[in-house]
Amino acid sequence: MKKRVVIAVVAVFVGASASAALAAPKSFSVVAVRTSSGKVTATASSFTENLLTGKKVIGHDSIACKVSGGKTSCTGVFTFKAGGTIKIDSPLSAQGNDDTFKISGGTGLYAGSGGTLKLAPISGTQTKLTFALR
DSSP states (O other): OHHHHHHHHHHHHHHHHHHHHTOOOSEEEEEEEEEEEEEEOSSEEEEEEEEEETTEEEEEEEEEEEEETTEEEEEEEEEETTTEEEEEEEEOEEETTEEEEEEEEEEETTTTOOEEEEEEEOSSSEEEEEEEEO
C-alpha cells in the first residue's frame, strides 16, 4: 500500500512541475512576416503571416479587419508551435507610435490569456508584435 501512495504523490508532483515549466511568458515579442494578402477592399482586409524569432518560424497567424465609422476592428488567431493560440477580437487603439489590440483569450499554453498586443511596423511586410499577457 505504501508503494502505491508514494508513486501517486510522485506522479502528482511531476505533473505539477511539468505544467509550471510550460507556463507561457508574461511578455514576449516576435516578428510577423506577411505570407499572403487575402481579400482587400475599402472596408475590409484579411491576411496571414509567419511568426519569427530571429530566422526561426515559431508559428503563424490569420487576421481579418473591418473599417466602420472610421474605426478599425480586427479578429485574429496567433498559433504557436510550442502549443497554443492567442486570440484578438477588438477595435484598434493607437497609443503613441504603436497600434494596440486587446487579447481576448487563448488555448494551450495561453489558455485564459488576456492583456494587449502592440504592433510596431518594421517594413511594408514585417511588423514587430509584442504580447503583454496577464
